[in-house]
Amino acid sequence: MSKVDDIKPIKKSEPKKCRTKFLSELERLKKSPLYAKALEEVISIEKKKNAISSFEINFSVQFATLFGEKMAVVGGHEALGNWDPSRAVEMNWNDGNVWKCTVISESNMADIPYKYICIRGALVRWENGDNRIVDLKVGVRVGNKVKVTNEDVWKR
CATH class of the missing domain: 1.10.287 (Helix Hairpins)
Incomplete structure (x- = not known):
């Protein structure tokens, strides 16, 4: 033995x-x-x-826009345009004036600062206040993916 x-x-x-x-x-x-x-x-x-292969980050923000305006999310990561409004991720309007989008990115990410912006043609209106943070530690693991949901209200 x-x-x-x-x-x-x-x-x-x-x-x-x-x-x-x-x-x-x-x-x-x-x-x-x-x-x-x-x-x-x-x-x-x-x-x-x-191993975590990717992160799926779901953004939603409640904000009543005017006709011709659209919402986007921009932040301190390549997937969010690196703070460049022209590369921001556009959001889709939903009932209740809730704008949503999903960003999928690779696993080598840290917590990400972000803000919502309202776009009307060449004009960009930035959300007031401090940057928000995507906290990847609060995500839900599904297989090799971590899903994070951020449900926000526009800061005036």
């Missing part, structure tokens, strides 16, 4: 002892080329399975 087969069930009162025993056994196995290679492969597969 191998040393691994000799491991007995752990009592709830022995978590520290169990962890120490597990870690020492893991270190011993890492030294064996066969086990080391298998362990590397398992870890690699698990990392790929658990």
Whole structure:
């Protein structure tokens, strides 16, 4: 029998002892080329399975526009135009004067500052107040995607 087969069930009162025993056994196995290679492969597969491949960010803002105006979201990330209103993400009008859009971006993102803008031809009206933040930590994970929803009201 191998040393691994000799491991007995752990009592709830022995978590520290169990962890120490597990870690020492893991270190011993890492030294064996066969086990080391298998362990590397398992870890690699698990990392790929658990990796976040993209973020889906849903924006909505309630604001009553005038005829000919449209809403957009702009912010401090390439997916939001890097603060350039001409590259902002246009939003779609919905009942109740709620404007919505969805942005999908790669996983190497940090929290993103953003603002809503109202566009009428060449005129751009920026939302008042401090920048808003997309907090990616509050997103809901669905498979390899994290979905974040921001429901806002225009700051006057």
